[in-house]
Amino acid sequence: MTAKRVNYHHGDLRAGLVEATRQLVEEKGPDRFSVSDACRAAGVSTAAPYRHFGDRDEMLLAVCSDGMERFHALMTSAVAGKPPGTLEVIHDLGMAYIEFATSEPGVFRLSFGIAREHEKDAEIIERGKRNYAILLTQIAAHYGKTAIDEQVLDRAFALWTMVHGLSFLLIDEKITAMDLQIDIEAMIWDNTRRLLAE
Amino acid sequence: MTAKRVNYHHGDLRAGLVEATRQLVEEKGPDRFSVSDACRAAGVSTAAPYRHFGDRDEMLLAVCSDGMERFHALMTSAVAGKPPGTLEVIHDLGMAYIEFATSEPGVFRLSFGIAREHEKDAEIIERGKRNYAILLTQIAAHYGKTAIDEQVLDRAFALWTMVHGLSFLLIDEKITAMDLQIDIEAMIWDNTRRLLAE
DNA sequence: TGTACATCAGTGAACGCGCGTTCACTGATGTAC
DNA sequence: TGTACATCAGTGAACGCGCGTTCACTGATGTAC
Numbered sequence: 001m002t003a004k005r006v007n008y009h010h011g012d013l014r015a016g017l018v019e020a021t022r023q024l025v026e027e028k029g030p031d032r033f034s035v036s037d038a039c040r041a042a043g044v045s046t047a048a049p050y051r052h053f054g055d056r057d058e059m060l061l062a063v064c065s066d067g068m069e070r071f072h073a074l075m076t077s078a079v080a081g082k083p084p085g086t087l088e089v090i091h092d093l094g095m096a097y098i099e100f101a102t103s104e105p106g107v108f109r110l111s112f113g114i115a116r117e118h119e120k121d122a123e124i125i126e127r128g129k130r131n132y133a134i135l136l137t138q139i140a141a142h143y144g145k146t147a148i149d150e151q152v153l154d155r156a157f158a159l160w161t162m163v164h165g166l167s168f169l170l171i172d173e174k175i176t177a178m179d180l181q182i183d184i185e186a187m188i189w190d191n192t193r194r195l196l197a198e
Numbered sequence: 199m200t201a202k203r204v205n206y207h208h209g210d211l212r213a214g215l216v217e218a219t220r221q222l223v224e225e226k227g228p229d230r231f232s233v234s235d236a237c238r239a240a241g242v243s244t245a246a247p248y249r250h251f252g253d254r255d256e257m258l259l260a261v262c263s264d265g266m267e268r269f270h271a272l273m274t275s276a277v278a279g280k281p282p283g284t285l286e287v288i289h290d291l292g293m294a295y296i297e298f299a300t301s302e303p304g305v306f307r308l309s310f311g312i313a314r315e316h317e318k319d320a321e322i323i324e325r326g327k328r329n330y331a332i333l334l335t336q337i338a339a340h341y342g343k344t345a346i347d348e349q350v351l352d353r354a355f356a357l358w359t360m361v362h363g364l365s366f367l368l369i370d371e372k373i374t375a376m377d378l379q380i381d382i383e384a385m386i387w388d389n390t391r392r393l394l395a396e
Numbered sequence: 397t398g399t400a401c402a403t404c405a406g407t408g409a410a411c412g413c414g415c416g417t418t419c420a421c422t423g424a425t426g427t428a429c
Numbered sequence: 430t431g432t433a434c435a436t437c438a439g440t441g442a443a444c445g446c447g448c449g450t451t452c453a454c455t456g457a458t459g460t461a462c
Contacts, residue, residue: 009423009424009425009438009439010438010439013438013439029229029312031227031229031230032229034414034415034416035415035416035417036414036415036416044438044439044440045439045440045441045442046415046416046417046441047417047418047419047439047440047441047442048438048439048440050416050417050418051437051438051439052438055416055417056415056416056417109312112370112372113366113370114227114307114370115370115371115372115375119375120375125375128372128375128376129376129377132376153378154385154388157378157380157385158360158385158388158389158392160363160367161360161363161364161367161385161389162356162359162360162363163363164363164366164367165358165359165360165361165362165363165364165365165366166359166363167363168311168362168363168366169358169359169362172310172311172312172313173313174310174313174326177313177317177318177323177326178326178327178330179327180351180355182355187352187355187356187359190352190356191356191359191393194356194392194393194395195389195392195393197392197395207405207406207456207457207458208405208406211405211406232447232448232449233448233449233450234447234448234449242405242406242407243406243407243408243409244408244448244449244450245406245407245408245409245450245451245452246405246406246407248449248450248451249404249405249406250405253449253450254448254449254450
C-alpha cells in the first residue's frame, strides 16, 4: 500500500483508496480517518481522491457500501443449504452478525453505528433492508408463515436487538472491562430460543 | 454560557467547563468535541482549562464520570421502594437504561460506547461495576437467591445485551431508518419476561 | 482595620500541526486517420 | 504501422482553518501581621 508506484497512473486508484480507507477505518475508527492518511497509504497526492470521490464522506460511503455487501454475503452463506426457519439457521444468522461486527469493527460501526448523513443514503438504506429481509424470511419460516406479520416483525426485532447489543459489548470491550466470562455461541443459542418461544 | 463574565475569576470554572463539555458532547458527539469549543461556551481563553484538567481527555473523563453518577441515580430511583426481584422492577431498570441512553446519547456513547483510554480509568470501571451490581442484586432476588451465581450472571448479561442493543438502535436511528414501529415499553416487558423465564 | 504580599486562576498571543479542498499543471493512454 | 491529438488521472504546491497545548504575564483574592 505504501509502496511507490512505478507508473504515473495507478491502475485502479478508486479501489486502492477504498481499501486504504477501509484499513484506516479499522485502525483508527470512522471518526479518526483522514483523507490524507488514505492518500499516504495509497501512495498518491492528496488531490488524487477528488478524481474519484466528491469529498471525504463519499470515501466512507464507499467503504460502508462494500461492507454491507460483505455482510450480505455472510448472511447468505449462513442460511445457504439449510432447512429454513430452524433454530439452527436463525442462530447462525446471529453468529454471522457477531462475526461481522468483531472481524470488522470499524466498518461495523460505520454501517450499523452512529447515524451520519451518508447513512440516509438511499442505497445504504436499501442494502440494510435487504439484509434484514433475510432474517424476516427465516423467522416467518420458523413460525410456518408465508407472510411477514406483526409477530414476525416483533421477534425479528428482538433478535436484532440482542445480537446488536452483544456486538457492541464485544467490540467496545465492555465484557472484559466488567470481568465477565461469556460463551458467545451458547449465549446466542439460549437467547435465540427464549426470544422465539411461543 | 456564552455570556461575558463580569469578574476576572470565573467562580467555578471547572464545573462550567464540565457542563460546556457535556453540552458539546451531546451536540456534536464525543469525537467532535473540541477544547476550543468548550472554552468559547464557557467564555474563557483556550489556556484556562489547563488550570483544572491535564488535557482534553481529562475533560471528557469528568463528563463520563458525572454521567455514570447520574445513571446510578436513575437506577437507584428505579428500584427504590419496590419489592426486589419482581419483573416490574427489572423492567424498570431496563427502562432506566433506555432513558439514560436516549436523553443523553452523547454521554451514553462516552460511557457505554467505544473503548477509549480513559475508559480503562479505575474510577470509571468501578462506577460501571457498581451500576451493574444493582441489576445483579435484583436478578438474584428474582430467583430467590442471596448469592450471585452462574445463572444470575448469565441472565443479567442477557438483559444488559438487550437494553444495550435497543439503546444503540434507538440513538443511531436504525429503527426509523428501517421503517420499524416499536413500542419500547411493551418490547422490554415481553423480552425481560422471556429472558428471565426458567 | 489596614497594608504587604503570596497564591494562583485566567489571559492573550503564539507554536507547530494536520486537515479537507482547490488550482493550474503534466504526462500517460487510447483513438482517429 | 505511425503520428497527431484529445482525454483525463494524478501532481505538487498552496489555501485557510481550527486544533491542542505552552508561555510569560496579570489581576483578583485571601491571609499574616
